[in-house]
Amino acid sequence: MKLKAKVLAAAVASLASMGFSATAAAQISGDVVKIGFITDISGLYSDIDGQGGVEAIKMAIADFGGNVNGKKIELVTADHQNKADIAASRAREWFDREGVDVLVGGTNSATGLAMAKVATEKKKPFISIGAGTARLTNEECSPYTVHYAYDTVALAKGTGGAVVKQGGKTWYFLTADYAFGASLENDTAAVVKANGGQVLGSVKHPLSASDFSSFLLQAQASKAQILGLADAGGDTINAIKAANEFGVTKTMKLAGLLMFINDIHSLTLPLTKGMYLTDSWYWNQSDDSRAFAKRYFAKMKKMPSSLQAADYSATLQYLNAVKAAGTDDGDKVMSRLRSTKINDMYAKNGTIRADGSMIHDMYLMQVKDPKDSKTPWDYYNVVQTIPGEQAFTTKAESKCSLWK
Amino acid sequence: MEIFGIPIQAMMSQLLLGLVNGSFYAMLSLGLAVIFGLLNVINFAHGALYMMGAFIAWMGLSYFGINYWVMLVVAPLLVGLFGIVIEKTMLRWLYKLDHLYGLLLTFGITLLIEGLFRSFYGVSGQPYSVPEGLGGATNLGFMVLPNYRAWVVAASLVVCFATWFVIERTKLGAYLRAGTENPKMVEAFGVNVPLMVTLTYGFGVALAAFAGVLAAPVIQVSPLMGSNLIITVFAVVVIGGMGSIMGSILTGLALGIIEGLTRVFYPELSATVVFIIMAIVLMIRPAGLFGKEK
Numbered sequence: 100m101k102l103k104a105k106v107l108a109a110a111v112a113s114l115a116s117m118g119f120s121a122t123a124a125a126q127i128s129g130d131v132v133k134i135g136f137i138t139d140i141s142g143l144y145s146d147i148d149g150q151g152g153v154e155a156i157k158m159a160i161a162d163f164g165g166n167v168n169g170k171k172i173e174l175v176t177a178d179h180q181n182k183a184d185i186a187a188s189r190a191r192e193w194f195d196r197e198g199v200d201v202l203v204g205g206t207n208s209a210t211g212l213a214m215a216k217v218a219t220e221k222k223k224p225f226i227s228i229g230a231g232t233a234r235l236t237n238e239e240c241s242p243y244t245v246h247y248a249y250d251t252v253a254l255a256k257g258t259g260g261a262v263v264k265q266g267g268k269t270w271y272f273l274t275a276d277y278a279f280g281a282s283l284e285n286d287t288a289a290v291v292k293a294n295g296g297q298v299l300g301s302v303k304h305p306l307s308a309s310d311f312s313s314f315l316l317q318a319q320a321s322k323a324q325i326l327g328l329a330d331a332g333g334d335t336i337n338a339i340k341a342a343n344e345f346g347v348t349k350t351m352k353l354a355g356l357l358m359f360i361n362d363i364h365s366l367t368l369p370l371t372k373g374m375y376l377t378d379s380w381y382w383n384q385s386d387d388s389r390a391f392a393k394r395y396f397a398k399m400k401k402m403p404s405s406l407q408a409a410d411y412s413a414t415l416q417y418l419n420a421v422k423a424a425g426t427d428d429g430d431k432v433m434s435r436l437r438s439t440k441i442n443d444m445y446a447k448n449g450t451i452r453a454d455g456s457m458i459h460d461m462y463l464m465q466v467k468d469p470k471d472s473k474t475p476w477d478y479y480n481v482v483q484t485i486p487g488e489q490a491f492t493t494k495a496e497s498k499c500s501l502w503k
Numbered sequence: 504m505e506i507f508g509i510p511i512q513a514m515m516s517q518l519l520l521g522l523v524n525g526s527f528y529a530m531l532s533l534g535l536a537v538i539f540g541l542l543n544v545i546n547f548a549h550g551a552l553y554m555m556g557a558f559i560a561w562m563g564l565s566y567f568g569i570n571y572w573v574m575l576v577v578a579p580l581l582v583g584l585f586g587i588v589i590e591k592t593m594l595r596w597l598y599k600l601d602h603l604y605g606l607l608l609t610f611g612i613t614l615l616i617e618g619l620f621r622s623f624y625g626v627s628g629q630p631y632s633v634p635e636g637l638g639g640a641t642n643l644g645f646m647v648l649p650n651y652r653a654w655v656v657a658a659s660l661v662v663c664f665a666t667w668f669v670i671e672r673t674k675l676g677a678y679l680r681a682g683t684e685n686p687k688m689v690e691a692f693g694v695n696v697p698l699m700v701t702l703t704y705g706f707g708v709a710l711a712a713f714a715g716v717l718a719a720p721v722i723q724v725s726p727l728m729g730s731n732l733i734i735t736v737f738a739v740v741v742i743g744g745m746g747s748i749m750g751s752i753l754t755g756l757a758l759g760i761i762e763g764l765t766r767v768f769y770p771e772l773s774a775t776v777v778f779i780i781m782a783i784v785l786m787i788r789p790a791g792l793f794g795k796e797k
Contacts, residue, residue: 141618143727146625276771305774307731309722312520313766313773316646320513336628336723344633344649344721346640365627365723 126426127170129198134160134414137186137214138205138229140178143307143332147359148205148229151399152410156203158394159414167422175199179210186210187217194221200427201226201417203410208232208279215244222429224436226413229406231279231331231357233286233492236454240499243433244455248409249379251283253461253490254356257377259290261463261483262325262354265375271323271351272301273314273338275330283356284329299323308334311341319347326351328358336366343370359404363478368469377463380405380445381479384462387444402476412445449487454499458487509767516646517763523652525759526659527714531732532739532751533663534710537670540746541683541703544594545602547609549736550729551616552708556582556715558620561629561724571634571720578716579709586708590701613730620726628725655717662713663752670748679703738781744794754792 136156140149153176160172175197179186186204193199194217202218204211204227211230218225219241226245227235233250270291274280280303288298299321302314315338318326326347328335335355342348355362358376382392382402391411395403403411420435421427441449446459464479472478494502531553538546559578563569569577589612597604637651670676682689682696690696715729722728736755743754758777765773772779784792 141621143626145621146627302770304770307727308774309728309731310520310524312523312652313517313763314770316513316516316520317767317770333626333628333723333725333727340723341721344640344651346647361625361627365630367630370630 126428127168127421128200128427130170131198132167132170132172132418132421132427133193133197133199134172134174134201134203134417135190135193135197135199136174136176136203136205136410137179137189137210138176139181139207139210140176142181144181144206144229146361146365147332147404148406148410151395151401151403151407152205152228154398155395155403155407155411156414158398159411159418163415163418167418167427168425172418179205179207181207181210183209183213187213190214190217191221194218194223199223200421200429201432203228203413205229205410206406208234211235212239215239215241219243224417224429224433226417228409228413232282234282236452236456237492237498240454240501242455242501243429245413245436245451245457246455247413247457248406249377249461250456250491251279251286251357252492252496253379253485254377255283255286255290256490257461257463257485258354258356258375259287259296259327260294261377262352262375263291263294263296267325267352267354268296269323270296270298270325270327271318271321272298272327272329273311273318274301274303275334276303276305279331280329284327287327287329287356301329304330304334304338306334309337311338312345314338315342315345315347319345319350324352325354327354327356329356331357332362336362339366339370339374359406360402360476360478361404363466364401364476368467368472368478371466372468374466375463375482376466377461377485378405379459379461380408381462381464381481382408383477383479384481385444391444408445412441412443415443416441452502454492454497454502456491458491460487461485461490512645513767514764516648517767518760519643519646519648520652521760521763522756523656523759524762525756526656526663527718527732527755528736528739528759529663529752529755530659530710530714530717531736532743532755533666533748534707534714535736535740536743536746536748536751537666537710538704538707539740540748541679542594542700543598543602543683544605544609544704546704546707547606547733548589548612548616549609549708549711550733551613552582552586552729553711553715553718553732554620554726554729555585555616556712557631557719557724557728558624558629558715558726559712560716560719561631564631565629571716575713575716579712582712582715583705583709587701587705589708590704594704595697595701617726617730624726626725626727628723628728631719631724633720651720655721658717659714662710666710667748667752735777738777740791742777742781742784742791744791747791747793747795750791750793 138148139145177189201224204214206229208230211227215225224243226247228248231251233252236246272284274284302317304314353374355376363371392402420432424431424435437451449457449459451457462481463483465482556578560574563574633651637654640647640649678694682699686696739755739758743750765776
């Protein structure tokens with residue numbers, strides 16, 4: 100009888116201890132903080148994010164010490180090949196089976212929108228870095244989405260507004276013929292008109308066009324002062340190359356509406372000097388950005404793009420929020436993220452708004468003349484800092500139901 | 504003066520630009536046609552080898568300081584050699600099988616080559632400037648044509664018609680054509696047919712590399728440059744008729760011009776117009792405009 104009581108007591112004790120460990124596990128699910136990163140690792144946007152983004156996130160995890168409150172941090176990565184269905188199904192699989200706690204989304208708007216839907220359904224934070232579409236925080240905003248680095252509205256307000264103020268009153272657009280190009284053109288055209296400029300016309304070119312000369316001659320015939328390039332990556336690069344060859348740059352000024360430092364590097368300064376562009380970060384903008392860039396360069400042999408810097412920053416901010424909240428529960432982490440100011444080498448006094456936009460300063464850059472470039476990758480002059488409140492969608496413009 | 508609301512000057516300049524693009528199509532589809540005509544292989548690796556040509560030119564310049572003119576000869580030779588290795592070690596085992604096997608193999612080779620270049624050089628591409636002596640532009644009255652583009656048209660026309668002449672009008676060409684009709688008989692006359700086939704493949708891919716070097720100063724040298732172009736080139740070959748040499752040259756030039764005109768009248772259609780023509784041609788003449796029904 101005594102023995103039975105002892106066994107019973109042991110059973111109760113072990114049950115109790117199991118119960119205790121079960122509550123601990125609820126704080127950090129699966130005893131591990133798992134970060135999932137899905138981006139274009141092999142396609143046309145892989146230079147601006149891709150493997151460099153993976154490396155930046157790894158640096159953030161290492162800098163954080165590799166664990167949160169004694170629980171290990173793990174990273175899983177995947178290539179979405181610029182296909183929205185691959186991105187969405189991989190995200191679903193990670194949330195359901197691998198216990199991923201946060202999803203970081205890389206380049207390509209279509210994949211970003213698809214992943215945001217899955218994360219919202221699973222009530223997990225989704226931090227979109229590389230996607231440009233403003234729909235993520237507008238029509239399709241979600242309490243679980245953070246749009247971290249930039250959007251088409253901020254690019255349009257930055258470059259469009261600044262160029263008109265500098266005297267570029269008449270515009271012609273060269274636009275990639277898909278959703279992103281159209282929205283970039285529309286957003287910019289609206290800004291140009293609002294600032295007293297005029298849009299003389301536009302021509303749509305197919306995605307990954309190899310020859311731009313015909314389109315450029317049409318643009319030149321419009322006699323506009325400014326040629327707005329509403330496309331990205333290889334298309335922008337080849338358009339600029341042809342514009343130089345055909346002498347379009349002698350009669351028109353080019354404005355790249357979505358350009359990254361990798362594009363400038365690949366085109367070289369003689370072809371891009373004097374161009375305006377808007378970006379969220381430049382490696383040579385401050386001491387702490389230079390310090391990060393130097394460490395990154397040692398690993399990747401390239402300077403980081405703004406997206407790669409944002410990958411690093413977003414990971415750190417997420418881990419800080421998990422640490423402060425004491426849990427990786429989606430809702431609790433999101434409310435912690437919203438109530439914390441973001442201050443690191445990427446953003447100063449950044450805040451995450453109710454619609455999910457991370458509000459931070461944007462920068463209008465002008466590409467340097469080759470003779471002013473002192474060191475490798477010394478490409479920009481920061482001509483203007485655009486305060487966050489002015490750069491992004493305003494409350495009056497917003498179509499997000501969470502921000503009313 | 505205007506045609507359909509487009510000033511005639513603008514029209515002329517678009518025609519000329521169409522001709523420039525057409526010369527690239529012609530050169531690439533010519534290589535495909537030669538390979539298909541003599542080897543019966545649908546060479547899907549053509550785009551990747553075109554890209555390799557451009558990259559070798561870029562490597563020559565940036566690692567060894569070898570100029571454009573030398574690389575215009577060296578790059579096709581190197582890529583041609585590479586093609587010969589592919590033919591000797593892999594392709595030759597597939598001649599007796601269905602076309603599909605050759606297509607799959609060359610497609611696999613494409614993925615391999617592109618993947619390698621992508622992992623080494625990224626996708627943004629490398630700059631290659633216009634060679635000295637061909638910089639600047641000439642004012643033709645109705646447009647300003649960069650001298651380099653004029654050179655592209657001239658060079659590709661010479662190469663295309665020389666190839667046509669060798670294959671259709673010389674004794675060597677006669678051997679080649681006979682070798683594809685009846686290889687056993689030609690071998691009986693003492694001609695080394697397997698060697699001939701190997702060299703033909705090498706020559707076909709060298710043409711692709713030549714086009715690649717010509718393209719390097721015009722578009723960014725990027726691992727993706729081949730795959731952006733190759734589908735259109737295949738459509739050109741289908742329209743012209745698989746295996747028809749003159750057919751592929753003329754179709755290449757004509758489609759470049761049609762594409763150029765589409766860019767003026769309805770730019771959104773310019774990427775599709777070639778495929779619409781392909782569909783129509785396939786309905787009316789399934790063997791292609793210049794092909795023979797078998």
